[in-house]
Amino acid sequence: METDFNTLQEFLTHTKGIAYLLIGVALVALPLFWRFITGRDGKKQTF
Amino acid sequence: MGITRRQFFGWMGAAVGSQMAFTAQAKAAGTAHFTGYPGSMGVLHDISRCIGCRKCEAACNQVNHLPAPETPFDDRAVLEKIRRPHAAAFTVVNQYKPKGKPGPVFVKTQCNHCMEPACVSACFVKALTKSKTGAVVYDASLCVGCRYCMVACPFNIPAFQYHNPLTPEITKCTLCQPRIQKGLRPGCVEACPQEALTFGKREELIKIAKQRIGAYPERYEDHIYGENEMGGCNWLYISNTPFTGINMREDLGITPAPALTAGALAAVPVVVSLWVVFINGLRAISKRKEQIATEEKSQAVSAAVLSEQARFNNEIKQLKEKAKTEKEAAITREVKKALEAAARGPSENGAGQTPPSPKPSGTAHPEKQENN
Amino acid sequence: MEHLTPTPPALTTGRDTVFTPFNIVSGIIILIGCVITVLRFTRGIGGVSNLNDTNPWGLWIGFDLYCGVALAAGGYVTCAACYIFGLKQFRCAVRPAVLTAFLGYGLVVFALNYDVGRPWRLPYPIFLSQGTTSVLFEVALCVFLYLSVLMLEFSPVAFEWLNWKRARYIIGKVSMVLIIFGIILSTLHQSSLGAIFLITPSKLHPLWYSGYLPVYFFISSIFAGMSMVIFEHSLVARFLHDKIDAEHHLESNNVALGFAKSAAFLMAGYIMIQIIGIAIDNDWKYLPTRWGLWYLIEIIGFVAIPAILYAIGVRERNIKLIQRTSLWAVLGIVLNRLNVSLIAFNWQLPLNQRYFPSFMEIMTTIFIVTIGVVIYRFVVTRMPVLYAHPDFPDDH
Ligand code: SF4
Ligand code: SF4
Ligand code: SF4
Numbered sequence: 001m002e003t004d005f006n007t008l009q010e011f012l013t014h015t016k017g018i019a020y021l022l023i024g025v026a027l028v029a030l031p032l033f034w035r036f037i038t039g040r041d042g043k044k045q046t047f
Numbered sequence: 048m049g050i051t052r053r054q055f056f057g058w059m060g061a062a063v064g065s066q067m068a069f070t071a072q073a074k075a076a077g078t079a080h081f082t083g084y085p086g087s088m089g090v091l092h093d094i095s096r097c098i099g100c101r102k103c104e105a106a107c108n109q110v111n112h113l114p115a116p117e118t119p120f121d122d123r124a125v126l127e128k129i130r131r132p133h134a135a136a137f138t139v140v141n142q143y144k145p146k147g148k149p150g151p152v153f154v155k156t157q158c159n160h161c162m163e164p165a166c167v168s169a170c171f172v173k174a175l176t177k178s179k180t181g182a183v184v185y186d187a188s189l190c191v192g193c194r195y196c197m198v199a200c201p202f203n204i205p206a207f208q209y210h211n212p213l214t215p216e217i218t219k220c221t222l223c224q225p226r227i228q229k230g231l232r233p234g235c236v237e238a239c240p241q242e243a244l245t246f247g248k249r250e251e252l253i254k255i256a257k258q259r260i261g262a263y264p265e266r267y268e269d270h271i272y273g274e275n276e277m278g279g280c281n282w283l284y285i286s287n288t289p290f291t292g293i294n295m296r297e298d299l300g301i302t303p304a305p306a307l308t309a310g311a312l313a314a315v316p317v318v319v320s321l322w323v324v325f326i327n328g329l330r331a332i333s334k335r336k337e338q339i340a341t342e343e344k345s346q347a348v349s350a351a352v353l354s355e356q357a358r359f360n361n362e363i364k365q366l367k368e369k370a371k372t373e374k375e376a377a378i379t380r381e382v383k384k385a386l387e388a389a390a391r392g393p394s395e396n397g398a399g400q401t402p403p404s405p406k407p408s409g410t411a412h413p414e415k416q417e418n419n
Numbered sequence: 420m421e422h423l424t425p426t427p428p429a430l431t432t433g434r435d436t437v438f439t440p441f442n443i444v445s446g447i448i449i450l451i452g453c454v455i456t457v458l459r460f461t462r463g464i465g466g467v468s469n470l471n472d473t474n475p476w477g478l479w480i481g482f483d484l485y486c487g488v489a490l491a492a493g494g495y496v497t498c499a500a501c502y503i504f505g506l507k508q509f510r511c512a513v514r515p516a517v518l519t520a521f522l523g524y525g526l527v528v529f530a531l532n533y534d535v536g537r538p539w540r541l542p543y544p545i546f547l548s549q550g551t552t553s554v555l556f557e558v559a560l561c562v563f564l565y566l567s568v569l570m571l572e573f574s575p576v577a578f579e580w581l582n583w584k585r586a587r588y589i590i591g592k593v594s595m596v597l598i599i600f601g602i603i604l605s606t607l608h609q610s611s612l613g614a615i616f617l618i619t620p621s622k623l624h625p626l627w628y629s630g631y632l633p634v635y636f637f638i639s640s641i642f643a644g645m646s647m648v649i650f651e652h653s654l655v656a657r658f659l660h661d662k663i664d665a666e667h668h669l670e671s672n673n674v675a676l677g678f679a680k681s682a683a684f685l686m687a688g689y690i691m692i693q694i695i696g697i698a699i700d701n702d703w704k705y706l707p708t709r710w711g712l713w714y715l716i717e718i719i720g721f722v723a724i725p726a727i728l729y730a731i732g733v734r735e736r737n738i739k740l741i742q743r744t745s746l747w748a749v750l751g752i753v754l755n756r757l758n759v760s761l762i763a764f765n766w767q768l769p770l771n772q773r774y775f776p777s778f779m780e781i782m783t784t785i786f787i788v789t790i791g792v793v794i795y796r797f798v799v800t801r802m803p804v805l806y807a808h809p810d811f812p813d814d815h
Contacts, residue, residue, distance in 0.1 A: 308552075
């Protein structure tokens, strides 16, 4: 985080790497949250 | 808002058309490299030479017919406070006392006449334009007074006549465009007693700046301010002290302002086209769903009706049969009774009626209960 | 446009007395507003506001324009839910949402008459000189077109009220086109309001500045619109309950549940893209600063917590909780828009060069909001917005 970057390539390698990890987190966290929201829905509920 | 439908669609078409133009532009920017108007003019301000005499301010005031200031231009007390260009002054000279410098440093501030100006990119009526001479000029007859140019300018240059109630204008340095067109030098450059200001072609000015820095590397910072800042400016600075210490930001980056919004603007036509597709697709899906739902519903209903009918018929049939058997039984019973009575003799009269026929139990009409 | 001063609010409720507390308060505010209007057009913007050369945009842009447009998003969001996603049970919510949007945008344009230097030139960018490189041009064009669309979308209500059957029939024929137009135009200008600040990377704090600004603004406008619809329903149910028919009342709970569910999920997605935005620009170093704390208050306190409360409200079918949360979420949107346009803008300047709105600026904003409330009341107490018109029972 306090890393110094000298090239755009270095900067992108670092930031995109973190971004990909965050995408992974999103793929797990968001469906879980959706299950939390809809956890008590009756079967009839359609919205 | 009395617009006719045709006008409305006409403007919608114009909107889409103009957005197509954005894409073309964004595409052009992919490989093209723009270097500004060839031979455009600029000014080199050598901060190390400036003595803060404010003669340039006075000249600017005079050539632009601005109102006289509260205190005369030779009053150096003004320098105690940091000022910025405002409605009554297109340029101001400020005094800084950076650390590690024995004496004060003076810096003249005015519009930098950017090569790719943020203010021009931001103006939604083209009231600001970059001219071939290098000057960024303003046309008050178009200006709405939205002040987006002021928001956009990274150098905080354009000012606004806040106390003009009905016809307020944006004010900023014009690089003395009218004088340049007459072959004259800008007012401030002509007035400067120290040659701290040099007017010339931008390419030449960069050469001069490099020569000075090269000749006196211990005196100058190795940075021509304005060479690359925000894509470059026609006004350039060299200094004997770091720019950050004299209120000149060195973190602006070199991306020209129009490039900052080009991507978002290029997305506009894409969004329009794709949204039409998505929206129609979604509508088709939800319509189909609805259709399936109604079909299923009607099927379910008719199925329910059928089974109900069958049940009803069945019940009727059973009842009929029951009634029939009961009737038969009753008849035989009666016949038997009659025969017995006849056998016993005619003393008794009247025969008991048949048992009451059972009423069909009310067919089920289940009340539908909405549980919402 | 000094002549735009609205008619006084008296007589607008049609009750026995015009001196109800509501009328008195709004009357006073509107009187003050008229005085400020005169001052604005005799003394100039500088005479009534604290705006200056370094802080050219203030409360009138930050609240009246930015928050006004975001909170009027309920119109297109409800139309999309009902007519595009086919959630027919939301149909009762469409008219009030379209009315709010129409009023909201109308007032945004009204407020601009105070803020811009020469308001009578506001049509210039559209009709006279198109500055197509400006994001503001795109916003102006979209807002102009969308306001026209909203007027047409709302016109059936007025036609039913006036009993102009023919006009009502004709407008009903093109309603779907209008709705699709409205959604596209809203997508564009909601996001472009964020894109306005793309040109100021050196002035807007890095935690708020991002290449994703247009996306942030678009996504947050959706849950802003939903929250606003829920909140508005709770207000209407409380203060104008005699104007709602049974169907609307029943369905407003469904709308609250449906919108709360979608809003909660969208807010979670929004938080995710905010974090990704920080990662992409490598802005982590700003988080452990005071600005970082302020940013976290906005994101956690006014997005994450309302999202969780919405989720709990949906799980437990707790309409009260959802309605309270909607106010919280609405405040969160206001905070976000003010942060981007005012608070985190010019963050590097010393405190004495920063902007704080003047009393008259705040009063102007209150004045404009009051006009909105008065007109809303006027309309819903007379026109078939919250109930179906007996002669026009079905909407389409
Ligand atoms: S310095 Fe500011 S006002 Fe001058 S051209 Fe550049 S962006 Fe425009
Ligand atoms: S204030 Fe005038 S010059 Fe500046 S952006 Fe607006 S219309 Fe253009
Ligand atoms: S006239 Fe020349 S020396 Fe005097 S303040 Fe201006 S730039 Fe500096």
